[in-house]
Amino acid sequence: MDPTLSRRDAMAALVAGGIGIGGPALALSERTSEGLNDRNAQSVALSEDDRATLVALTDVLYPSAVTAGDSFVQTYVGNLPEERQAAISESIDDLDDAARRYTGSEFATLSVGERDAVLRRMGVDTANSDPSGTPPQRILYHLVNSLLYALYTSPTGSRVAGIENPIGHPGGYESQINARPEER
Amino acid sequence: MDASNWRQTTLVAAAVAGLFVAVATLSGGLIVLPVGPPLDPALGLVLPLSLALGPAGVVGATAGVVLTAALRSALALLTVVDAGSVAALGYLAYRLWGVLPAVATGRSPRLDSLGQVIEFLAVALLAVVTAVSALAWGQLLVQGQLFHSAALAAFPTVTVSTLLVGPPVLLAARGVPDSLWQPYEDRTPVERGTGGFRGAVLVPVCWLVVGTLLSVAATLVQSIGGTTLAQHGYGFVFVPFDPALVGAGARRVQVVFGAVMLSLILATWLELNRNTQPGRCASTS
Numbered sequence: 001m002d003p004t005l006s007r008r009d010a011m012a013a014l015v016a017g018g019i020g021i022g023g024p025a026l027a028l029s030e031r032t033s034e035g036l037n038d039r040n041a042q043s044v045a046l047s048e049d050d051r052a053t054l055v056a057l058t059d060v061l062y063p064s065a066v067t068a069g070d071s072f073v074q075t076y077v078g079n080l081p082e083e084r085q086a087a088i089s090e091s092i093d094d095l096d097d098a099a100r101r102y103t104g105s106e107f108a109t110l111s112v113g114e115r116d117a118v119l120r121r122m123g124v125d126t127a128n129s130d131p132s133g134t135p136p137q138r139i140l141y142h143l144v145n146s147l148l149y150a151l152y153t154s155p156t157g158s159r160v161a162g163i164e165n166p167i168g169h170p171g172g173y174e175s176q177i178n179a180r181p182e183e184r
Numbered sequence: 185m186d187a188s189n190w191r192q193t194t195l196v197a198a199a200v201a202g203l204f205v206a207v208a209t210l211s212g213g214l215i216v217l218p219v220g221p222p223l224d225p226a227l228g229l230v231l232p233l234s235l236a237l238g239p240a241g242v243v244g245a246t247a248g249v250v251l252t253a254a255l256r257s258a259l260a261l262l263t264v265v266d267a268g269s270v271a272a273l274g275y276l277a278y279r280l281w282g283v284l285p286a287v288a289t290g291r292s293p294r295l296d297s298l299g300q301v302i303e304f305l306a307v308a309l310l311a312v313v314t315a316v317s318a319l320a321w322g323q324l325l326v327q328g329q330l331f332h333s334a335a336l337a338a339f340p341t342v343t344v345s346t347l348l349v350g351p352p353v354l355l356a357a358r359g360v361p362d363s364l365w366q367p368y369e370d371r372t373p374v375e376r377g378t379g380g381f382r383g384a385v386l387v388p389v390c391w392l393v394v395g396t397l398l399s400v401a402a403t404l405v406q407s408i409g410g411t412t413l414a415q416h417g418y419g420f421v422f423v424p425f426d427p428a429l430v431g432a433g434a435r436r437v438q439v440v441f442g443a444v445m446l447s448l449i450l451a452t453w454l455e456l457n458r459n460t461q462p463g464r465c466a467s468t469s
Contacts, residue, residue, distance in 0.1 A: 097258065101266075102224075103213035104256040113216035121214065121222070123329065123337035128403060133432075134329045 005072040009154030046077055046085060049108070050092045054147065056108040057095075060115045061147055065160050068151070076150045084142070087131065091142040094135040098122045119144075193240045196364060200233050200244025201251060208252045214341075221340035226252065227270070228349025231308055234274030235281060235293045236357040236365055242274035265322030272449075273315035273342070276384070279453055280307045283384055292365060295354050304354070308346050314388035314449065316342055317395065321442035330433040331442075332399035335392060383452025391445040395438060401425070402434035 046054075051073050058068040077088060099107040099118050107115060119125065123136045129145055130137035151157035208226035215223040226248070233241040246267045253263040282288050287303045295301055319342075320334035357365075402425045405413070410422035424430070430437045 097260070100256050100258040101253070101260075101262065104209065104252075104258075105212070111216070114212070114214055114222075117214045117216055117222035121337055121341060123333040126333045126336050127330065128407065134327050136329060136333060 005066060005068040005151070005154060005156050007071050007075040009072060009150075009156045046074075046089055046092075049106075050089055051077070052108045053092045053095060053106070054088075054143070056110075056115060057143055058147055058151075059112050060119065061144060062151055062157075063160055066151065066157060068147075072150075073147075077146075080146075084146075087138070088142045088146065091135075091138045095122075095139055095143065098135070192364075193243075196237055196240035197244035197247065200229075200237065200241050201247040203233075204229055204245055204248025205251050205255065208248070209255065217344075221344050223348060224341055224345040225349055227342060228345035229353060230270050230274045231277045231311060231346045232350040232353035232357065234278045235304075235307075236354060236360060238278055239275070242271055242278065245274050246271045261326045262323070265319060265326055268322060269315045269319035272318045273311050273346075275453065276314050276388075277307050277311040280310055280384055284310075293354060294358060295351055301351070304350065305347070308350060309343070310385060310388060312339070312342050312346055313392050317388055317391040317442070318446065320395070321391075321438070321446065324435060324438055324442070328432075328435060330399050330403060330435075331438045332396045332403070332433075335396050335399075339392075383448050387445055387448045387452075391442065395441060395445075398441070399433050399438065402430060402437075403432075406432065 051070055054073045054077065055068060055070055058073065062068055077085060080088070095107050095118075098121075099105060099110060099115075102118055102121050103110060103114060107118065110118065119139075122139070124140050124144065127134070127136040127140050129141040131141045132138070133141075152161055152163065204226050207229060211225040213224065213226075215225060217223055230242075230245040233245060235241075237244075249267045249270050250259075250263060253259050253266070281293055281303070282290065284303065284306050287299070287306045289297070289299045289303050291300070293300065293304060295304060316335055316339045319338050320329075320331050323329040323334040324331050405422055405425040406427055408422075410419060410426065413419050413422045425434065
């Protein structure tokens, strides 16, 4: 199994989030990413630096068994509604401001341990998620929770976590048992 | 203060500011330790240099915070909050030395005995509690950040940095000429049982503990929601934490409570001649 999160994973996560509508989106997630490139090129809300910050954030948030590259982040975030993209961009600015405040460097240039330290120093780990709250609350909502949602609703990510269902199959009792490690 | 003293104080403050900026820049701000919270070496300098050098050290460290933020292109309203909390950390440590009755050694902070180490730990903890409370309150004012979130985020790093960096720096400071050390006798210690002792010990601890518990309780109750609590017969619990009344996370209450606590602390420490112990010289230098 290739643990690298792909555009297909990102699209599946988007579908699970209700961004796509039913069957057409599911079908889209099964396709190659040719059709997505055009739309990605039109996404101007997030700069290359913004995406680099998101990829750097996935290094902290995701299990080490999973690698999320630029294409995964671009596909997932680039296909969110524009308001969400704008909010994500603002939260990235907040995160970079905090990284400069505590370390003097941009978030993406820090080591994984330093990124984790900056998040904790900001209080992101003790904040409650709020899309319009304080910077730590917005970062938790728009960045941390969004990226974790993308991971666990993607086929590869959910497989790593052991909570996957076959696409088109709702799961059922067996899949719920699989989600409880102590009964494996 | 005559001209030569003023010049010396200015030079010491400038040297401390330069040292703070250099350490903050060279260390990269935060150093990740194998276990526990990250270490902020520059922040760890504040308390020992203030203990050794007095107000000049405090001013230097505070200026160092502002200069570091400027060099990092991170100047903001939060810089004022950071600088204020660093000033509180340094100045309270300086003033607390010799105040705490159970642990006071009655000598300058040289860390040359177990008693001095214990006094250092007690003074550091109280100064950190005050500084973190002020920092969390400042972030509440500037950013609207929940008090417990800001306090719990700052407390581990400030404590670890102070306790790990402080002792070695104080030991190294023994090499500083005696003329630069702030004489212990000039610290106008306060006596237990006076308003000063309450302002130095009880108020900061109360601020941090009550503020954190209030913030956690309000956040928890507001997360559950009034409707859910009412359905289970606990609607009365929600009333004092209603966001329309106290704000999200009881922010409005925290603002007033923090203002009262800060006023009590300032009232304690703005009194420069609270020398209740005979044989000591009270100086405002």
